[in-house]
C-alpha cells in the first residue's frame with residue numbers, strides 16, 4: 001500500500017505526487033473507449049500492445065494531488081485466455097498489478113458483464129464497477145439496486161452515462177479514495193458445486209504448503225480454480241517455477257471430478273458462475289417489459305437481403321460523395337497554397353541552393369502529401385465514426401458475412417475494403433473497427449489491391465491513348481483484376497499464415513443510438529493524429545530519400561537541376577537503378593524511364609504521370625503524343641495492371657507499418673511487388689499466345 | 695424428452711423462433727467461449743435473424759443481442775421450445 005497523504009490545498013507544497021495505476025476493462029461495446037476519453041480528456045498515448053495489432057491506450061491525468069495513470073485494456077468477455085485480447089488483459093492485471101481495476105459494465109446487459117466481474121474478483125483485484133449506459137437501462141425499464149449489489153459484492157459501483165459525462169468525476173474521485181483504503185477484508189466468493197469446492201480446498205492446501213502465493217504473488221483460490229479449469233498459462237507459470245507436482249495433482253483431481261460429476265469440470269465451473277450471477281440478478285435487477293419496436297423495425301429494414309443492400313450502397317455512395325467532393329477540393333487548396341506560396345519562399349528565399357531544394361523538393365513535398373490527406377481523412381473518419389456509433393456497422397457485418405466468410409473475412413471487413421477504393425490510408429486505419437488481430441492483418445494485406453482514387457488518372461491517361469472508345473470497360477476490368485487478386489490473396493493468407501478458413505467471432509448488436517458529435521470528432525481526431533505522428537515522419541523521410549537519389553548519381557552530386565533536366569536525371573541513382581532493372585521488364589516493352597517513373601510513383605501514385613512528363617522531357621500536355629510512340633495497347637495495359645498491384649504509395653506503406661509493424665509491412669510490400677510482376681507478365685505471355693496462335 | 699430427433703443446429707433455425715440450447719458440439723475452446731458469454735446448455739434464446747448460410751443474430755436477457763458466425767452457429771445444437 002502507498003503512503004496516505006492528507007489533502008490540503010493550501011499548505012501542501014510537497015510536489016511529490018502520488019501515482020495511482022488504473023486499468024480499465026470491460027466487455028466489447030460497453031462504452032469503455034468513451035469513458036476512457038472522458039477520464040483522460042482526450043489526452044492519451046496510443047500505440048499497439050507488443051507484437052499484435054491490438055490498440056493500447058495510456059493516459060495520465062492529475063486530480064488534486066494525485067496522478068492517475070490509466071491503461072485501456074482490450075474489450076473482453078472473460079479472462080480465460082481464449083484469445084490474444086484476453087491474454088493481454090490478463091497478463092497486464094497479473095504482471096503490472098494495477099492499484100485499481102475499473103470494469104465498465106453495460107447496465108442493460110448486467111448478467112453477461114458480471115461473468116467478467118466474478119473473474120476479476122476471484123483474481124483478487126481491487127475492483128471498481130462503472131455501471132455505464134444507465135440512460136439506456138432506464139429507457140428499457142431495467143432497475144438495478146446498486147446499493148444492494150455493492151454490499152453483496154463488497155465492491156464500489158458508480159453509475160455512469162459516459163457519453164453525457166455523467167458520473168465520470170465521481171468515478172475518478174472514488175478511484176483515488178479507494179486506492180488509499182486497504183483492500184476490503186470481506187470478499188464476494190463464487191459458490192461452486194460442493195464437490196468442486198472440496199477440490200478447491202484441497203488444492204489450496206497443497207499450494208499453501210508450497211508457499212506459492214508468497215513466491216508468485218498469485219491468489220490461492222484463483223490458482224486453484226484456474227487449475228481445475230485447465231488453464232495453460234497458470235500451468236505454465238507453475239511448471240516454470242518448479243511446481244510440477246501440484247499441476248499433476250490437479251490433473252488427477254480433474255479426472256476424478258469428471259467421473260463424479262459426469263461432466264467436464266471447466267464447463268461446470270462456468271455454469272456455476274452463471275448460477276451465482278442469476279441469483280444476484282434475481283435479487284438486484286428488476287425488468288419491466290422492454291419496448292424495442294423501433295430497433296426491431298430498423299433492424300428488419302437494414303438486414304433485409306434486398307433493401308439492406310440498397311441502403312448500404314446509398315450510404316457508401318454518400319460517404320464517398322461527401323469526403324471526396326468536400327474533402328478533395330480542400331486538399332487541392334492546401335496543396336496549391338503550399339506550391340504557390342510556401343514552395344517559392346523555401347526554394348528561392350534561401351541562398352544555399354542545395355539546402356533550399358532539400359527543404360522545398362524533399363521535406364515540403366512530403367509534408368504536402370501528408371497535409372493533402374487530412375481533409376479526406378477527416379471526413380471519412382467522421383462518417384465511419386458516425387456509422388459505428390449509430391450502430392450500423394454490425395448490421396453491415398451481418399449482411400455481408402455470408403459472402404465474405406468464404407474468403408476468410410468477416411462481414412465487418414467490407415467497409416474498410418470499400419473505403420480503400422477512395423484511399424488506402426483511411427481504409428487501413430479504419431480496420432481498427434474489426435475485432436481480431438488476424439482479421440485486421442488479413443484486411444490490411446488486401447486493401448492495397450483496392451484501386452484508390454490516385455491511380456485512376458493513370459488509367460484515364462493510358463486508356464484515352466490506347467483504348468479509345470472502350471475506356472470504361474477497360475478501366476472496369478482493371479478494378480476487377482484488383483478485387484480478384486485481393487480475394488485470392490485473402491484465401492491464400494487465411495489458409496497459410498493465419499490457419500483459419502472461417503472467421504469465428506461474436507459481434508455485439510447494440511440498439512440504434514443517436515451519436516454524440518463530440519465523440520465522433522474526438523474519434524476522427526485520434527485517427528488523424530496517429531496518421532500524422534506515426535506515418536508522417538516516415539513519409540517525409542522517404543520523400544527526402546527519393547530527392548537524394550534523384551540529384552546524386554554514381555558520379556556524385558548532379559546538382560538540383562537534375563530534378564527537372566531529363567539529361568541529368570538519366571545519370572542519377574534513380575536512373576541507374578532503373579537501368580539495372582531494365583532486363584527484368586524487357587518483355588513488358590518498358591525501358592528505364594517507365595521503371596524510374598514507377599519508382600517515383602512510390603511517393604504517391606499520381607506522381608507517375610508528372611514524373612513521366614519530366615523524364616520523357618515533355619510537358620504534361622504533350623505526354624500523350626510522346627507516350628503513344630513508346631507504348632502499344634498491350635504494354636500500356638500491363639503498365640496499368642502493374643500500377644494497380646505494385647507496392648502501394650509511401651503513405652500507405654507508412655500506415656501499414658505503423659499499424660502492424662515493420663516485418664509484416666515488409667512482407668506485404670514484397671508480396672505485392674511479386675504479384676504485380678507475375679500478373680503483368682502472365683498477361684503478356686497470354687496475349688502472346690493468343691496473338692500468335694499455337 | 696430431448697430426443698435427438700427434434701434438435702438441430704442453431705444455424706438452421708427459422709427467424710423468430712425461441713429455442714433451447716441442448717449442447718455445443720465444437721471443440722473445448724469454442725464451447726468454453728460460447729458458454730462464457732452465456733450460451734449454456736438449457737439456455738433459452740430467441741433467434742432474431744438468420745442469414746442462412748451465414749451469421750445468426752440471437753438474443754436473451756443474459757446474453758443481450760449478439761451476432762455469431764455460421765461456423766459457430768452450426769455447432770450449437772438446439773431444440774424448439
Ligand SMILES: Nc1nc2c(ncn2[C@@H]2O[C@H](COP(=O)(O)OP(=O)(O)OP(=O)(O)O)[C@@H](O)[C@H]2O)c(=O)[nH]1
Pocket residue numbers: 026027028029030031032033034035074075132133134135136160161162163164388389390391513515516519
Ligand atoms: N446511450 C449511451 N451510449 C453510450 C454510453 N457510453 C457509450 N455509449 C455508446 O456506446 C457505443 C460503444 O462505445 P465505445 O466506447 O466505443 O465502446 P467500447 O467498450 O470501447 O467498445 P470496444 O471498442 O468494442 O471495446 C458508442 O456508440 C457510444 O457512443 C452511455 O452511457 N449511454
